[in-house]
Each structure stands twice: as C-alpha cells, then as structure tokens.
Amino acid sequence: MEKPDIYKVDLKRMASDSVTLEYQMDDAFFGGMEAPGIRKGNVHATVGIRKTSSESFQMDFHARGVVYVPCDRCLDDMEVPVASSDVLCVRFGDAYSEDENEVVIPEDDGCIDVAWFLYEFIALSLPLKHVHEPGGCNEQMMEKLGEYLRVSQDEGDEAFSLPEGEGAEIDPRWSDLEKLIDK
Numbered sequence: 001m002e003k004p005d006i007y008k009v010d011l012k013r014m015a016s017d018s019v020t021l022e023y024q025m026d027d028a029f030f031g032g033m034e035a036p037g038i039r040k041g042n043v044h045a046t047v048g049i050r051k052t053s054s055e056s057f058q059m060d061f062h063a064r065g066v067v068y069v070p071c072d073r074c075l076d077d078m079e080v081p082v083a084s085s086d087v088l089c090v091r092f093g094d095a096y097s098e099d100e101n102e103v104v105i106p107e108d109d110g111c112i113d114v115a116w117f118l119y120e121f122i123a124l125s126l127p128l129k130h131v132h133e134p135g136g137c138n139e140q141m142m143e144k145l146g147e148y149l150r151v152s153q154d155e156g157d158e159a160f161s162l163p164e165g166e167g168a169e170i171d172p173r174w175s176d177l178e179k180l181i182d183k
C-alpha cells in the first residue's frame with residue numbers, strides 16, 4: 001500500500017531544532033501495514049523530534065487509543081487499549097541500519113519513515129495474550145469451534161489444539177473455519 005507522505009519525515013529540513021508531529025491512525029493505517037496482528041484501530045500519536053547534535057536526533061513516540069486484535073480463544077476481534085511511550089535515537093550515517101538503541105539513516109536522504117515505528121511501538125506495547133473477559137467471547141464462534149473439534153477428532157485427525165502463546169502459528173484449518181463462519 002502506498003503510505004501518505006505525512007509519515008515520511010525530512011530530518012534535514014526541520015523547521016526548527018524541535019518539532020512535534022501529530023498522527024491519527026485509523027483502520028486504513030492498520031489495514032495497510034503488512035503485518036499480522038493489529039487489524040483495526042483508532043490511535044492518536046505524537047512524535048516529538050529534537051535535534052541533539054548536527055547529525056543526531058531524539059524522537060519521542062507517544063500513542064494513545066484502541067486497537068483491535070483477534071481474541072486467542074474465539075478469534076473475534078477484541079478491543080485493546082493502547083498507551084505507549086517510546087524513545088528512538090536517530091543519526092545520519094552512510095547506510096540504513098537499525099538496532100535496539102539507534103536507527104541510522106543515510107545522510108544524503110535524511111528522511112525517516114515513522115509509519116513502521118509507530119506501528120511497531122504500538123504492537124510491542126500490547127499484552128502477549130488477548131482473551132475476552134469471561135463470558136465475552138463470541139458464543140456462536142465457540143459453538144462452531146466445539147463442533148469442529150469433535151468432527152476433527154471423529155475423523156481421527158491429527159491432534160488439534162488451540163493456537164496458544166507467543167508466535168503461535170494459526171492452523172490453516174482455523175482460517176477455513178473463519179471463512180465458514182463469516183458467511
């Protein structure tokens with residue numbers, strides 16, 4: 001997806017040594033990020049940029065709002081509040097590089113795309129497990145899942161378990177099931 005240029009910040013041509021940018025990220029923003037996880041959201045963010053030397057900058061990211069992620073149990077979207085604060089150090093260098101503490105951007109370009117950092121900081125601030133409050137799961141979905149699990153077992157299918165924990169791969173049969181239920 002083509003991202004609007006508002007996320008591309010030209011550090012070489014900052015109006016002053018300190019600026020604050022504001023972003024309102026909506027479903028189009030989250031849907032356009034080619035990343036699994038957050039499907040929709042409504043988050044307001046500010047990015048404060050301060051020049052710390054002729055070639056280095058400190059960027060303060062603050063995000064507040066809500067995002068929607070699939071529930072680990074029923075797979076329905078659930079609302080998760082977002083409140084994150086992160087600091088990113090950026091400096092000019094020869095080639096682009098990125099590690100935990102610092103991002104280097106090529107000096108002849110001088111631009112940094114903050115869209116991915118905004119997304120990543122929000123995603124990292126979320127709890128690893130997202131499950132609806134007790135009783136809050138989609139019952140229709142849970143029933144279908146229950147039937148589906150029984151059918152799978154009757155067919156002597158290989159062990160079928162709920163995806164759990166960090167980085168769990170969604171079983172392809174789950175996506176099929178989601179399509180069935182969407183109908």
Ligand SMILES: [Zn+2]
Pocket residue numbers: 071072073074075076131132136137138
């Ligand atoms: Zn649920």
